[in-house]
Amino acid sequence: MIEIRMHGRGGQGAVKASFVLAEAAFQGGKYVQAFPRFGVERRGAPVEAFTRIDDKPVQIRSQIYYPDAVIVLDQTLIEVVDVTKGLKKGGCILINSDKKPKKYDLGNEYNIYTIDATKIAVENNLGSRAAPIVNTAIVGAFVKITGIVKLDDVKKGIENSIPRNKEENKKAATQAFNSI
Amino acid sequence: MKKTMIGNHAASWGAQLSRVQVIAAYPITPQTLIVEKLSEIVADGELDAKFIKVESEHSAMSACIGASATGARAYTATSAQGLALMHEMLHWAALARLPIVMTNVNRAMAPGWSIWADQNDSLSQRDTGMMHIFASSSQDILDSTIISYKVSEQVLLPTLISFDAFFLSHTMEVVDMPPITDVDKFLPPYNPEYKLDVNNPRSFGALTSEEHYYEFRYKMQNAMDDAVGLIKKEGREFEKLTGRYYDLVHSYKCEDADLIFVTSGTIAETTNVAVDELRKDGKKVGNLKIRVIRPYPKQDILKAVKNCSKIAVIDRNISCGYHGIFAQELKGALYNESDIPVWGYLAGIGGRDVKVDDIKEIADETFKSKKPVDMIMKGVKI
Amino acid sequence: MLIKFRTDKKGVKISGAKDMPPMPASLGLMNWNKTSSWRNLKPIIDYEKCIDCFICWKFCPEPAIKIVDERPVIDYDFCKGCMLCAEECPKDAIATEVEGK
Ligand code: SF4
Ligand code: SF4
Numbered sequence: 001m002i003e004i005r006m007h008g009r010g011g012q013g014a015v016k017a018s019f020v021l022a023e024a025a026f027q028g029g030k031y032v033q034a035f036p037r038f039g040v041e042r043r044g045a046p047v048e049a050f051t052r053i054d055d056k057p058v059q060i061r062s063q064i065y066y067p068d069a070v071i072v073l074d075q076t077l078i079e080v081v082d083v084t085k086g087l088k089k090g091g092c093i094l095i096n097s098d099k100k101p102k103k104y105d106l107g108n109e110y111n112i113y114t115i116d117a118t119k120i121a122v123e124n125n126l127g128s129r130a131a132p133i134v135n136t137a138i139v140g141a142f143v144k145i146t147g148i149v150k151l152d153d154v155k156k157g158i159e160n161s162i163p164r165n166k167e168e169n170k171k172a173a174t175q176a177f178n179s180i
Numbered sequence: 181m182k183k184t185m186i187g188n189h190a191a192s193w194g195a196q197l198s199r200v201q202v203i204a205a206y207p208i209t210p211q212t213l214i215v216e217k218l219s220e221i222v223a224d225g226e227l228d229a230k231f232i233k234v235e236s237e238h239s240a241m242s243a244c245i246g247a248s249a250t251g252a253r254a255y256t257a258t259s260a261q262g263l264a265l266m267h268e269m270l271h272w273a274a275l276a277r278l279p280i281v282m283t284n285v286n287r288a289m290a291p292g293w294s295i296w297a298d299q300n301d302s303l304s305q306r307d308t309g310m311m312h313i314f315a316s317s318s319q320d321i322l323d324s325t326i327i328s329y330k331v332s333e334q335v336l337l338p339t340l341i342s343f344d345a346f347f348l349s350h351t352m353e354v355v356d357m358p359p360i361t362d363v364d365k366f367l368p369p370y371n372p373e374y375k376l377d378v379n380n381p382r383s384f385g386a387l388t389s390e391e392h393y394y395e396f397r398y399k400m401q402n403a404m405d406d407a408v409g410l411i412k413k414e415g416r417e418f419e420k421l422t423g424r425y426y427d428l429v430h431s432y433k434c435e436d437a438d439l440i441f442v443t444s445g446t447i448a449e450t451t452n453v454a455v456d457e458l459r460k461d462g463k464k465v466g467n468l469k470i471r472v473i474r475p476y477p478k479q480d481i482l483k484a485v486k487n488c489s490k491i492a493v494i495d496r497n498i499s500c501g502y503h504g505i506f507a508q509e510l511k512g513a514l515y516n517e518s519d520i521p522v523w524g525y526l527a528g529i530g531g532r533d534v535k536v537d538d539i540k541e542i543a544d545e546t547f548k549s550k551k552p553v554d555m556i557m558k559g560v561k562i
Numbered sequence: 563m564l565i566k567f568r569t570d571k572k573g574v575k576i577s578g579a580k581d582m583p584p585m586p587a588s589l590g591l592m593n594w595n596k597t598s599s600w601r602n603l604k605p606i607i608d609y610e611k612c613i614d615c616f617i618c619w620k621f622c623p624e625p626a627i628k629i630v631d632e633r634p635v636i637d638y639d640f641c642k643g644c645m646l647c648a649e650e651c652p653k654d655a656i657a658t659e660v661e662g663k
Contacts, residue, residue, distance in 0.1 A: 022184060023184055026182075031354055032184065032353065032354060033352065033353045034351070035346070035347075035351035059449045059452055059453050060450050061344075061347050061348075061351075061534075062450055063533050063535075065535065161184075
């Protein structure tokens with residue numbers, strides 16, 4: 001079983017990102033579970049969301065405490081939240097950022113990646129620079145790094161779980177996939 | 181067909197597949213998404229039902245009662261304070277013998293506004309005369325809705341299907357949706373013998389003196405007794421269509437267990453994972469999930485636990501002034517029948533997360549303990 | 563099963579039931595709950611355009627807009643960046659800036 005934790009801010013789409021990733025893995029024939037951290041969701045407040053991916057039905061119903069991977073949708077969160085908490089040694093962290101991975105000092109036990117998902121989202125008309133919708137771009141980059149889901153399945157996942165701007169979202173995921 | 185959906189939508193689709201004819205509901209977190217989805221389903225023409233917007237949960241159940249009395253298949257959903265407001269009408273529905281099926285998302289009672297999982301809301305409806313199911317997966321929610329109409333409409337008792345807020349209501353997972361043609365074969369249209377019918381007028385719910393009231397309770401009790409067998413029978417019928425069987429209790433590795441956990445809801449699922457891990461460490465444990473609490477599956481429980489030497493009940497609820505409700509019920513069932521000692525644990529109150537490690541701790545504690553304890557409040561910060 | 567309890571303004575640590583009132587009541591004002599860390603957008607009032615109608619003050623869900631010398635002033639310790647004020651301002655006098663860029 002692979003367990004992934006997402007960090008975002010209320011309104012940024014971290015929960016949606018966890019659902020898109022789960023839907024993509026489901027399209028790839030996996031069993032999945034995706035859910036928000038059950039906090040009070042307020043716009044701008046730090047939120048968490050989780051995705052579990054397995055070959056058999058997922059039975060465990062608690063939150064994820066020891067993730068295999070962490071996705072950070074908003075780089076400003078790194079100063080506010082302990083994003084590496086519980087992350088397994090050798091686990092990966094993907095940050096939505098225009099900076100290089102080595103700019104982030106998160107210890108040397110993890111593999112750090114960055115992707116400018118905000119730029120990709122804006123280029124594809126997904127939200128504005130101030131409020132970009134980065135979830136599909138970040139998922140595209142994440143599946144490239146981890147190889148857990150095929151890009152085609154991500155596209156199918158977007159088709160099934162994103163109500164609007166399907167094509168733009170698919171393009172954003174593909175662009176992120178190809179640029180990392 | 182397999183699909184991904186959140187638990188709330190599994191409830192909506194369960195109602196759609198059951199071809200409910202009247203839906204009356206009032207939105208409340210974390211139930212809102214059930215009703216939103218249903219209104220969409222009705223608006224899209226995927227279900228031919230009357231969707232009644234009401235001004236309160238009391239009215240929602242009242243509308244369902246009216247609809248059901250005319251012979252329509254009625255559905256509602258609520259949570260916590262909403263269910264409490266419905267309380268009077270739950271007794272009404274049960275005593276009027278109306279087979280309404282409803283969903284309750286288990287949420288903590290307020291104040292101390294926690295919108296998270298806690299069973300006190302629905303357990304407070306224990307004595308209304310409704311059948312009461314605790315579903316533990318989205319699949320269970322969807323399937324239970326369909327099976328419950330079939331059982332309810334035979335024994336003429338309403339069913340309350342409860343499931344944990346957020347851990348199920350807002351969690352997306354894979355659900356296998358049976359084709360509606362299969363469901364149609366399983367669940368025929370509802371056509372009761374007694375109903376509001378202008379061509380065959382009668383009065384309902386009239387004054388009943390002490391000369392007859394007792395007898396209505398007697399009939400209700402018999403109906404509950406019949407429901408035990410019917411839930412199993414219809415469960416088997418449903419299995420023929422879908423391959424999935426639902427019983428009143430589900431036991432996991434109980435046969436040779438020294439210690440059996442008694443659990444419900446999502447905690448039961450996490451406990452199965454803990455059982456596997458504890459077994460790897462050589463500890464003989466099992467898990468008995470109570471899926472139906474009314475009718476109370478006493479014989480099934482006695483059979484499942486008969487070989488064990490200790491029982492640990494995990495309650496996500498409390499009857500303040502006594503202790504966990506599942507623990508009380510279990511001890512009531514064992515008394516006169518068996519002398520297996522019972523340890524009562526509270527966990528997950530107000531939606532606090534219950535982890536595999538917490539359950540392992542409960543196992544260790546119970547194995548070590550010599551004397552049974554009514555209630556151990558796990559994890560409470562003093 | 564331990565979750566972290568907050569510390570209040572004066573740094574009193576609430577470690578469990580013994581530090582809590584019997585009912586869900588706060589230990590005092592909520593003015594320790596600074597929500598500035600939630601902000602990814604920042605509202606900025608243009609006082610040239612502002613007509614002091616105080617609609618922003620009324621709509622702000624946090625104690626973040628104060629009236630100082632008969633003018634609206636944003637207290638950025640409490641402003642959470644919801645931008646309701648900008649949305650409601652009849653004169654479009656509140657501009658949006660992106661935080662942390
Ligand atoms: S952005 Fe929101 S919190 Fe900040 S001042 Fe405006 S209304 Fe208040
Ligand atoms: S709503 Fe706009 S015009 Fe009115 S006081 Fe606030 S900033 Fe000034």
